[in-house]
Amino acid sequence: GAGVSQSPSNKVTEKGKDVELRCDPISGHTALYWYRQRLGQGLEFLIYFQGNSAPDKSGLPSDRFSAERTGESVSTLTIQRTQQEDSAVYLCASSFSGGGETQYFGPGTRLLVL
């Protein structure tokens, strides 16, 4: 079946603009994760959605970052008033359920803030 998809694959924006990143998880996966990967670094947890439970937003680096998920499907990560330090690859993953199930990653959105 189809894997996790993300769009856009690349995004170049100017400092101060807002950006919206989209993730389509694998159908039937109730858990969805967002990570940030800065150049040369590992993955940094941002936010976790599990079914209809309140999301865990503890990894969001500032109030400029927000994310939503519609039911158990599409999720969007929004970064307001982008800064140059927001430049990174934003990865989305989904799993059948939470609690340590294997996470399947999308290809990521490469964000460059000029």
Added chain:
Amino acid sequence: TQLLEQSPQFLSIQEGENLTVYCNSSSVFSSLQWYRQEPGEGPVLLVTVVTGGEVKKLKRLTFQFGDARKDSSLHITAAQPGDTGLYLCADPSRTYKYIFGTGTRLKVLA
């Protein structure tokens, strides 16, 4: 806060050579995962090790979990250009809040 240190950071080798990369933790793992991330793609899970001293083999890849459960190694035999990528270790023990290492970037030259 648990830290996962991976070494080396970068490795460039010729096709056919063997290599080992390492993942070390400041605290004990309950389990550990290894991922490979190819350029332009997301990470893909290679293996999960759960028992101290455990050895798992996946074709030319051998994964070892240290007896003390604070370190792990990944050995690749006869590396091929297709092995090129970023190798990440991760601690999945905090359910969904995985902790990832900074990775080893491997380049295998033909």
